[in-house]
Amino acid sequence: MSVVLPPVPSALKSIQPLLKIASEHDKRNPVISYWCRLHALQTGLKIDKKSKESVTLLTALMDWLEKEKKAKRDNEAISNDVVAQAHIEDHALKLFMWADGEDRAERFNKNVVKSFFTAAILFDILTTFGEINEEVAHHRKYAKWKATYIHNCLKNGEIPLPGPAGNEDLGYGNEDFTQSNPNFESQPTTLTMSNHLPQNSYSDQPYPTTPSGPSSLPTSLVPPPAGISPSSGVHAPPSTPSGSSQPSPTSSSTYIPPVASSGVVLKPEHFHKAQKYCKWAGSALQYEDVATAISNLQKALTLLTTGQDE
Structure with a gap:
């Protein structure tokens, strides 16, 4: 059932993209609609x-x-901040990776713009839960730039260049880019689909299917802003990093924790954080961001050899 709301006044024009994305997800992903x-x-x-x-x-x-929170109180992606954050991030990453794949394959169209655009807004929504991490911040900046760049190229009849632009004239990675493009940081709220792009040019096909459950649970959270409390405050227990063995409570063998070369006993959270650094390094390499990849790999090595997190 579609949600009927009063018209958006000019003073609140900047929230119109959020409401539009919410309406597009009412049937396919009600959790995204709620948080939008x-x-x-x-x-x-x-x-x-x-x-x-x-x-x-x-x-x-x-x-x-x-009303929606009461009706879906059993849905942890609405009642639990940890699960909600993971759900939104997972959906945003799937949109982002689909758009990035199409871009690198040089299949430029308005659905690619829409997916980058939507992913950028969902990354913005993650700030509801606190400060976003380095990986999300990188994805958000890249998605904003790509949505704007491809949109402008299509509008002007130009052929976009695939992938990241580095320090070329296109601006990504250029410190002066935001100065020459003052609307860059606020692009997801100014580049609205209804005002700038033909609404009927979009289909529902580019959105990849999002699994019902999140694949990982981020742990950096702060309470949401005052007003409506979006969660019950119940947090999920820390997740166990994949690939690491945990002693069975019924096992007769003695569990010996791994020790770093420095003699420091490594705990499960050390491996979990190291996995994150490696994941961020892999993401950076997809955008040919060598400096960020090296930085994250060095942090992972430091953590596993000294037990110290930079």
Whole structure:
């Protein structure tokens, strides 16, 4: 069932992309819809909560969120911050990787723009749970740039260049890029699908299927902003890193924890963090970002040899 909300006033135009993405996911992924509208509410309250038109929309959003949370209270991706963050990040990464694959294969079209655009907004929504990590920040910046760059190329009848641009004139990796493109950081809220791109040019096909459960559980969280509490505050237990052996409570053998070359006993969280560094290094290599890849690999090596996290 489609959600009917009051019109978006001009003062809250910046939250329109969030509401549009929410409506696109109402049937395919209600969890994404919930968090998009929650982020829209939180953003709208910061912009304008005095004008009649804004109050009407924000109140309707608040009512919908309260009803949706009660109706889906058994869905951990709505009631549990840890599961929710993992769900959103997983969905955003799938959109991002699909768009990146199409871009590198030089299959440029508006669905690629849409996927980069949507992924960037979902990465923005992750800030609801606290400061985003280095990997997410990198993906978000790249997705914003790619959505803008490919869109402008298609609009101007130009053929985009695939992959990252490094320090070329296209701007990614150039410190002066945001100065020459002042709308870069806010692009997902200014490059709206309804205002800049033909709505009927998009299909539902490019969205990859997102599994019902998250593949990993991020652990860096802070309480969400005041107002509507999006979670019950119940957090999942720390996940066990894949590939590491855990002693069975019924096993008769004695578990001997691994020891680093420095003599420091390595704990499961050391391996979990090292895996993250390696994962971030792999992601950086996909964008040919050698410096970031080397930095993360060095952090993983330091952690596994000294037990110290930089």
